[in-house]
Amino acid sequence: MTTTPEFAKNFGAHPVPEALQQLLKFQExxxxxxxxxxxxxxxxxxSGLQHGWSDHPDFLARLYPFAQANGSGSFYALWQYDDTTDFSELPVVVFGDEGGExxxxxxxTGLLQLITFDSEPMIYEEITFYKDEDDEPSxxxxxxxxxxxxxxxLEPVEDTTHIITKAQEKHQAAFDxxxxxxFG
Structure with a gap:
C-alpha cells in the first residue's frame, strides 16, 4: 500500500493536490x-517515463506520474505545461503501455469523474473507455x-467522451x- 509520504514524493517540492490527498485516504x-x-x-x-519515453531532464521535470491507469502498465501523470504551481488545475495525461500519450x-477533478465509469482505458492511437454490460463492477x-x-x-459519468474531448480540445495540440x- 502506498503511504502518504511515499505518494508525496511524486510531486517533488510541490504540495500534493488536496483532491489526491483525499482520494489516497479513500483508497487506504x-x-x-x-x-x-x-x-x-x-x-x-x-522510471516508466525514463525507460519508455525519454530520460531528458526537461521532459521528466514537467511530468508527475501518480496513478496506475490499467493493470498492464499504463499510467496517469500531471503535465506542468507552464509555471503553474496549483497542481490541482494541471491537465492529466495518460501514457499507454502499448504506446500513445x-x-x-x-x-x-475531471479524472475523478472519469474513473466513475469503472473501466480501464484503452490507449493506442486514441484513448477510449469501453464497458460491457456483463462486466462486474468494482x-x-x-x-x-x-x-x-x-x-x-461531482456526479458520476455514463459517457467519458465529453470530458476527454473537452480536455483534448484545450491541451492536446500543445502537449503533442x-x-x-x-521523442519522435
Whole structure:
C-alpha cells in the first residue's frame, strides 16, 4: 500500500493536490484497484517515463506520474505545461503501455469523474473507455461515487467522451508539440 509520504514524493517540492490527498485516504480504506477497474494511486519514481519515453531532464521535470491507469502498465501523470504551481488545475495525461500519450482530463477533478465509469482505458492511437454490460463492477465503485458527490459535488459519468474531448480540445495540440521535442 502506498503511504502518504511515499505518494508525496511524486510531486517533488510541490504540495500534493488536496483532491489526491483525499482520494489516497479513500483508497487506504478501500484498497488499490477496488473502486475503479485498474485504477490506483501509487508512488512512481518516473522510471516508466525514463525507460519508455525519454530520460531528458526537461521532459521528466514537467511530468508527475501518480496513478496506475490499467493493470498492464499504463499510467496517469500531471503535465506542468507552464509555471503553474496549483497542481490541482494541471491537465492529466495518460501514457499507454502499448504506446500513445494523450490528454485525458482538464484537471484532477475531471479524472475523478472519469474513473466513475469503472473501466480501464484503452490507449493506442486514441484513448477510449469501453464497458460491457456483463462486466462486474468494482467492489467499492458505489462507495466511490457517493464519496465523490459528498466530497466534491461531482456526479458520476455514463459517457467519458465529453470530458476527454473537452480536455483534448484545450491541451492536446500543445502537449503533442511539447512532447515531440523529446521523442519522435
Amino acid at each position: 480504506a478501500t484498497g488499490f484497484e477496488s473502486y475503479s477497474e485498474g485504477f490506483g494511486l501509487l508512488h512512481d519514481d518516473k 494523450f490528454v485525458i482530463a482538464e484537471n484532477i 467492489e467499492y465503485i458505489d462507495a466511490y461515487k457517493e464519496w465523490l458527490l459528498r466530497q466534491f459535488k 508539440a511539447w512532447k515531440q521535442q523529446y
